[in-house]
Amino acid sequence: MESAERLFAALSDTVRLRILMLLAAQDLCVCELARLIGIPQPTLSNHLRTLRETGLVIQEIRGRWRLYRLGDIPGPLRKILAELLEDETVKSDMERLKEYLKEGRVFCDGEAE
Secondary structure, eight states: OHHHHHHHHHHTOHHHHHHHHHHHHOOEEHHHHHHHHTOOHHHHHHHHHHHHHHTSEEEEEETTEEEEEEOOOOHHHHHHHHHGGGSHHHHHHHHHHHHHHHHOOBOTTSOBO
16 A cells, blocks of 8 residues: 555656656656756755656666666556646647757766767
8 A cells, every 4th residue: 555655646746747758758867857847956856766766767877877767657657647748838848858859968067978
């Protein structure tokens, strides 16, 4: 029961849902997510910790960066997340991500990929 409570609590926050949607499209580091969503990095890190604790997000170390990607998302939850693509905030996030990727990724220290 406790793991279900944590999962539902993690999904009850709009910012965390936006994080999941962005990570469904692209693995991203903290600074990229913070820039795309428009919140301070420490706040974003707290949200990511909550998502990691539920297994919805996985942290992967690549060189100097900690990249985040989706973890194991159950089928029914994937359907719900797909429906969020119609949300105006999510559409805006996806458009910002698309533009950001088109311009070339710039990681936290300003180094381009």
